[in-house]
Amino acid sequence: MTEIKFEATNNKVGCFIYTDLKTVKKEQIDEIKNLLNNYGVLFFKNQNLNPSEYINFSSNFGTPAKYPMLKPHNDYKDIYVIERKKTDTGKSFGEGPHTDSSYLENPPRFTFLQAIEVPDEGKGNTLFYNQFLAYEALPKDMKDKIENLKGIFSSQGKIAQTRELRMVDHGTSGTKEIKSEHKLVQSIEGRKTIYCSPGHVVGIVDLTSEQQELINYLSSHQIKKDFSFSFGWKKGDIALWSNRSMLHAATTFNGDRKMFRITIQ
Numbered sequence: 001m002t003e004i005k006f007e008a009t010n011n012k013v014g015c016f017i018y019t020d021l022k023t024v025k026k027e028q029i030d031e032i033k034n035l036l037n038n039y040g041v042l043f044f045k046n047q048n049l050n051p052s053e054y055i056n057f058s059s060n061f062g063t064p065a066k067y068p069m070l071k072p073h074n075d076y077k078d079i080y081v082i083e084r085k086k087t088d089t090g091k092s093f094g095e096g097p098h099t100d101s102s103y104l105e106n107p108p109r110f111t112f113l114q115a116i117e118v119p120d121e122g123k124g125n126t127l128f129y130n131q132f133l134a135y136e137a138l139p140k141d142m143k144d145k146i147e148n149l150k151g152i153f154s155s156q157g158k159i160a161q162t163r164e165l166r167m168v169d170h171g172t173s174g175t176k177e178i179k180s181e182h183k184l185v186q187s188i189e190g191r192k193t194i195y196c197s198p199g200h201v202v203g204i205v206d207l208t209s210e211q212q213e214l215i216n217y218l219s220s221h222q223i224k225k226d227f228s229f230s231f232g233w234k235k236g237d238i239a240l241w242s243n244r245s246m247l248h249a250a251t252t253f254n255g256d257r258k259m260f261r262i263t264i265q
């Protein structure tokens with residue numbers, strides 16, 4: 001069996017994969033799934049998948065999900081186009097740490113992002129924050145405190161404003177608030193993570209006075225340097241992350257960038 005060529009990022013927040021996805025084998029997909037469980041985010045470098053091959057590869061991880069806020073690609077209903085033009089001003093789509101669509105009852109488990117067009121090197125990076133590491137680093141009393149708490153996640157949380165620019169041209173109509181409750185501590189293959197999307201969490205269930213204090217504490221803890229990695233895109237690169245074990249954030253930049261996104265239920 002041909003093994004996957006991989007290398008962890010310097011602080012083990014994620015993992016680079018150098019195997020060509022055009023010729024990836026069934027057993028290698030299992031190995032990729034293990035790496036995804038271990039690292040939370042994978043960066044597939046030097047790839048050249050066309051939209052059908054990209055959709056095909058993503059379907060190994062589950063069923064493509066519908067994104068309620070944007071219309072899909074005209075020819076490929078599983079792909080959502082995230083585009084920023086040189087002339088765009090203001091924040092990038094998805095700026096501010098978050099986990100995708102966590103306001104839904106069943107948020108997508110995984111997100112894929114493929115770089116179709118990228119600006120100059122150093123611009124348009126995506127930041128990732130590993131929530132396995134963030135959980136492990138919490139003091140014991142904080143772990144105990146949040147163990148059984150649930151957060152209130154809203155589509156109108158902080159990150160909603162970064163969506164507006166994208167929704168002018170690609171948005172769906174009818175964007176009333178969507179809200180869900182989720183446990184703040186989740187478990188993947190026995191490893192615990194903090195599941196608190198700073199862009200969406202607006203409250204904590206059954207907690208009165210110290211709600212905001214706790215949200216603020218977690219939000220700043222979750223994105224500490226030790227758990228974070230800034231990924232610089234090259235054309236063709238694909239990132240795949242687990243929304244239950246990673247936070248991510250777009251960054252502001254000036255330039256043309258086009259990304260194809262697929263989320264997996």
Ligand SMILES: [Fe+2]
Pocket residue numbers: 094098099100248
């Ligand atoms: Fe996102």
